[in-house]
Amino acid sequence: MKFSDDKLKQVDEMISHYPEGKQKSALLPLLHFVQKENGGWLSSEAMDYTAELLKIAPIEVYEVATFYSMYNLQPVGKTVFEVCQTGPCMLRGSDGIVDYIYEKLGIKPGQTTADGLFTLKTVECLGACGYAPMMQLGPDFREHLTKEKIDALIAEGKTKAN
Amino acid sequence: MGRKLLLDKAHIEGIRHYDVYRREGGYRSVEKALKTMSPDAVTEEVKKSGLRGRGGAGFPTGMKWGFLAKPEGVPRYLVVNADESEPGTFKDRYLMEFIPHLLIEGMITASYALGSNTSYIYIRGEYWWVKEILEVAVQEARNAGWLGKNILGSGFDCDIFVQPGAGAYICGEETALIESLEGKRGNPRIKPPFPAVKGLWGCPTVVNNVETIAAVVPIVNDGGDEYAKLGIGKSTGTKLISACGNISKPGVYEIEMNISVEEFLYSDEYCGGIANGKKLKACIPGGSSVPILPANLLLKTAKGETRMMTYESLSDGGFATGSMMGSGGFIAMDEDQCVVKHTYTLARFYRHESCGQCSPCREGTGWMEKILLNIENGKGKMSDIDLLWDIQRKIEGNTICPLGDAAAWPVAAAIRHFRDEFEWHVTNPADALKRNYGLANYEKPLEIAVAAP
Numbered sequence: 001m002k003f004s005d006d007k008l009k010q011v012d013e014m015i016s017h018y019p020e021g022k023q024k025s026a027l028l029p030l031l032h033f034v035q036k037e038n039g040g041w042l043s044s045e046a047m048d049y050t051a052e053l054l055k056i057a058p059i060e061v062y063e064v065a066t067f068y069s070m071y072n073l074q075p076v077g078k079t080v081f082e083v084c085q086t087g088p089c090m091l092r093g094s095d096g097i098v099d100y101i102y103e104k105l106g107i108k109p110g111q112t113t114a115d116g117l118f119t120l121k122t123v124e125c126l127g128a129c130g131y132a133p134m135m136q137l138g139p140d141f142r143e144h145l146t147k148e149k150i151d152a153l154i155a156e157g158k159t160k161a162n
Numbered sequence: 163m164g165r166k167l168l169l170d171k172a173h174i175e176g177i178r179h180y181d182v183y184r185r186e187g188g189y190r191s192v193e194k195a196l197k198t199m200s201p202d203a204v205t206e207e208v209k210k211s212g213l214r215g216r217g218g219a220g221f222p223t224g225m226k227w228g229f230l231a232k233p234e235g236v237p238r239y240l241v242v243n244a245d246e247s248e249p250g251t252f253k254d255r256y257l258m259e260f261i262p263h264l265l266i267e268g269m270i271t272a273s274y275a276l277g278s279n280t281s282y283i284y285i286r287g288e289y290w291w292v293k294e295i296l297e298v299a300v301q302e303a304r305n306a307g308w309l310g311k312n313i314l315g316s317g318f319d320c321d322i323f324v325q326p327g328a329g330a331y332i333c334g335e336e337t338a339l340i341e342s343l344e345g346k347r348g349n350p351r352i353k354p355p356f357p358a359v360k361g362l363w364g365c366p367t368v369v370n371n372v373e374t375i376a377a378v379v380p381i382v383n384d385g386g387d388e389y390a391k392l393g394i395g396k397s398t399g400t401k402l403i404s405a406c407g408n409i410s411k412p413g414v415y416e417i418e419m420n421i422s423v424e425e426f427l428y429s430d431e432y433c434g435g436i437a438n439g440k441k442l443k444a445c446i447p448g449g450s451s452v453p454i455l456p457a458n459l460l461l462k463t464a465k466g467e468t469r470m471m472t473y474e475s476l477s478d479g480g481f482a483t484g485s486m487m488g489s490g491g492f493i494a495m496d497e498d499q500c501v502v503k504h505t506y507t508l509a510r511f512y513r514h515e516s517c518g519q520c521s522p523c524r525e526g527t528g529w530m531e532k533i534l535l536n537i538e539n540g541k542g543k544m545s546d547i548d549l550l551w552d553i554q555r556k557i558e559g560n561t562i563c564p565l566g567d568a569a570a571w572p573v574a575a576a577i578r579h580f581r582d583e584f585e586w587h588v589t590n591p592a593d594a595l596k597r598n599y600g601l602a603n604y605e606k607p608l609e610i611a612v613a614a615p
Contacts, residue, residue: 017282017323017325019237019280019363022344022363024344024345024346025325025343025344025345026345027345027346028287028325028326028327028328028342028345029325029326031328032287032326032328054345056345060345060346063346063347064345064346064347067330067347067348067517068287068327068328068329068330068348069328069329069330069514070287070288070328070329071328071329085507086249086450086507086508086510086511087249087250087446087450087493087504087507087508087511088249088250088406088407088493090503090504090507091406091407091408091493091495091499091504092406092407092408123329124249124331124510124511124514124515125247125248125249125250125331125450125511126288127246127247127251127252127255127286127288127289128252128255129249129250129251129252129404129406129407129412129491129493130252130404130405130406130412130413130414131252131412132406132412136288139290139291140290140291141288141291
């Protein structure tokens, strides 16, 4: 993995948010950036490159990447459904959403479809309790979910892949 | 209708952007503070306002600011906590999404009071689009001269950066947030030293919630005394409440802290009552960590007094019969909901979010989750209920940070008030798999003990 000059400029911009010598503070934003550039997950190579960019030890990257739930340490499908299942979403029927996705795609939480298109994850509270049930889809939230909306999201995921 | 100080203009078209925000009177507090007030005078107004931290702890903000150490030649930092992750809470998201400049304005004014030349907003990574909204707002403020060097010719320099988290509830705890902002795992620090003395990069730091900092704007504009006139007693001003669960109108409401819980829950101005004509069974009034109350303790206190939407009234009766204002995450449950299952999802949440540093929390949260799942699945024993009680008691107070308490309290309160529902799951396992316990006596008015003459 090696960034172009343009990407390296973006890395420098991130590091410029902190005082001299505190570039390690850019680790979380940089890992988001690296993950996006690496097809949605953090390989060992990607993490080592991150360490190199910030001039820190690789272990400092590994321990952070394994702590936060938004970093994927395994490859994921092209579309990742992250369905919230904490109390307030449960009260509004999030279990039914997870069941319906299983019915349509045959995947349980943590699984990816054989064609690599969809991954289903269950996640804990995402701060959309008033708009439940909901899921995270890439950088966006999809709220007030219904079976019809799930059908549409699946169709959208398939179109995107073609 | 109660007064609104934060969201009164949030619905105006285009208010997300600088021009409209400024036209509507935005950034007056920065002008007033930088041109006519000393930093200490700003802090003084915040003290007078009685403003209390809106993130959950309710600690007086002015006092927190007063603790900030000011050693010569050492930078100081203001960090805004936008790691909103307490189940039931989505108020800060609303404020940042619809009126982001209110937060930026509050931050500049607060940074001036605290002497912070670089301030950060730490926002949960899942709110990615909100982060982008904030970044646009910061750039607009910078372009208009409200950030940068020598703002308004005052000699005060300030810049703001937006830092994303990456999925960790624990980073809402201020020392974990600081660790995370330093590029580390979100493991809370042992206090003391407090952040006010040794915070970000070892420098004096104030960490404040989004809503707290936004409230600085009306406080500086109108004066702390005016702000303190709103509300009741030590619950001054307005509070954002995010209402969810089985209500007709979930959403974010700004209330003046002088209305009753009943008005908030049943009036059409706010929640609009329980959805689908059902009855209220239980409610967690201040985010998942605070004690759940059965309907009959929510609307009235154990003394039979009307329960109000204030810090004091919500906690009236202590943990025996009261709850807390917390973060303002108001979760209502209708008669068809299962308290055991709901408590299980919360236990699972805390197990997932425990950072793992302290054994009582790391081990206890997972243990509670397993027991609750067993009971929910009809595989529980009567002794499990006592065991759960025992575990939560051994977590509470025995951890570095309050996550342990936050994990223990929901389990404790559920057993305290809904023990018969837990026992029913144990004695009727087959039934419990098919249906829920229902409303039982949870809304039946309590008999109020009359004080002896």
